[in-house]
Amino acid sequence: MTQSLTDPGDTDPALCEQGRDLIRDVLERIGDKWSVVVICKLADTTRGFNELRRLSSPITQRMLSATLRRLERDGLVTRTVHNTKPPRVDYALTPRGLSLLKIVQALARWAEDNADGILDSRTVFDAEQL
Numbered sequence: 001m002t003q004s005l006t007d008p009g010d011t012d013p014a015l016c017e018q019g020r021d022l023i024r025d026v027l028e029r030i031g032d033k034w035s036v037v038v039i040c041k042l043a044d045t046t047r048g049f050n051e052l053r054r055l056s057s058p059i060t061q062r063m064l065s066a067t068l069r070r071l072e073r074d075g076l077v078t079r080t081v082h083n084t085k086p087p088r089v090d091y092a093l094t095p096r097g098l099s100l101l102k103i104v105q106a107l108a109r110w111a112e113d114n115a116d117g118i119l120d121s122r123t124v125f126d127a128e129q130l
Contacts, residue, residue, distance in 0.1 A: 041055045
């Protein structure tokens with residue numbers, strides 16, 4: 001069943017076709033298990049690696065490193081190495097990362113607003129599958 005939008009002018013089906021591979025790649029990045037967590041933890045401040053790891057528990061050191069590298073590669077996070085003893089590395093969101101944060105937060109609000117309906121739909125669907 002298709003659902004009609006209130007204003008069909010708000011959508012552009014061609015957008016979903018343009019850059020399809022890049023869109024899929026970006027969605028894969030932000031849809032992985034840890035990227036959204038890290039983006040949210042960097043929302044309001046710069047954080048060091050160990051602080052990020054503590055806040056993102058139970059992420060492993062290896063997974064956090066890999067996640068930060070991917071986010072840095074996509075231009076969502078900056079990495080600043082401080083010449084101290086011991087060396088300190090800080091991470092922060094770039095302007096692009098901050099723009100994505102707004103989308104992630106909007107998605108989180110949408111999920112929260114629709115959680116009860118989604119759970120009800122799942123219950124009905126699962127019951128029909130038996």
